Amino acid sequence: MNKITRRLLVLFFLVMFTCTAASATKPPSEGDLLPEIVLTVPPILDQQKYLGLSSETTFTIPQIKARVVIVEIFSMYCPYCQAEAPALNKLYDKIQNNSKLKDRFKLIGIGAGNTTFEVEHFRNTYKIPFPLFPDDDFSIHKKIGEVRTPYFFAVGINKDGTHRILYSHPGRLENHDQFINMLLQRAGLK
């Protein structure tokens, strides 16, 4: 094997390795475990209470005190996310006003590529009552396969603290009642 062939082979394997590594991050799949997403505990006491978090500085989604956590990946800059915001507020109200859902379902948003300022501006613009978290360096967005926004996934949390992904889908949520029923069934709560 001459030098050129050897170098071409090295190049080939480097390309294959890089492609494999690049494709390793894909959107969350139903039934799978969630990649580790570390979030900062919100400074607002009501939001800490809502998530059932203690005074730790950071947490992961399965640590939220709930049986189902619905996560929206959004961006302040995304027209569909802007359009979806009032509907999600209604979903939050529907959950909070239902005594059977209130303590079991929680809703959070993660702003892909959004700074704290941008996330807060989004919250203020649409009067969003549930916790929103910035992901200004896209580090979370990369872990979940660089999905388009809005993207929704739901995590089922078992009583023993184990979890699995119940739902994973791009685009807006169509029918909230059907969505909640589907999550109740998949979480074994119905």
Added chain:
Amino acid sequence: MKRFFNIHILLTVFLLIFCGAAFGLSEAYKGNIYNPGILKPMDSILKVKVGDPAPDFILPSISGEKISLGQFAGEKNVVISFVPAAWTPVCSDQWPGYNIAKGFFDKYDAVLLGITVDNIPTLHAWTQQMGKLWFSVLSDFWPHGDVAARYGVLRSDGVSERALFVIDKAGIIQFIHVEDINVRPKLEELVMELEKVHKK
């Protein structure tokens, strides 16, 4: 030859790792966005500086009227947002964000002019997918990139930089920010500069 191969391998690996950099594209555009990959961050030399009078211009807008910078003199602070091109990833994300930031512009007595080197039909189609924009979108298509060139933000491939200029009511440039073309500028930086200009 050896050096050539080493550089070639490094460049290939670098591009493969970074060409898929995240940009958080909205589902609103689905498959309509052309991704040019990672571009040279900056590719022009500014021809104006803070403290200079802003070069005046008259450009057609997607609403059909012609807009000049001079028409705001003495009345409004002006933010010019040059974005490189319609139907590209970061640009398609930037203006929809400004679309929900009108309150900041109103608070600091400013108007926003969005400019690209695309023609009016292209800008019409592209902005339709963003929803209704409250600010003027201007075409610097012909003479191609003339305004971008006069500000020194026309790149060698004919698109503009991703650049922000804040011009006060006296027509003086108070802030210039040429962002890496691959990155969206942070909203808070612009808001902070608008506040400063408003306080002067």
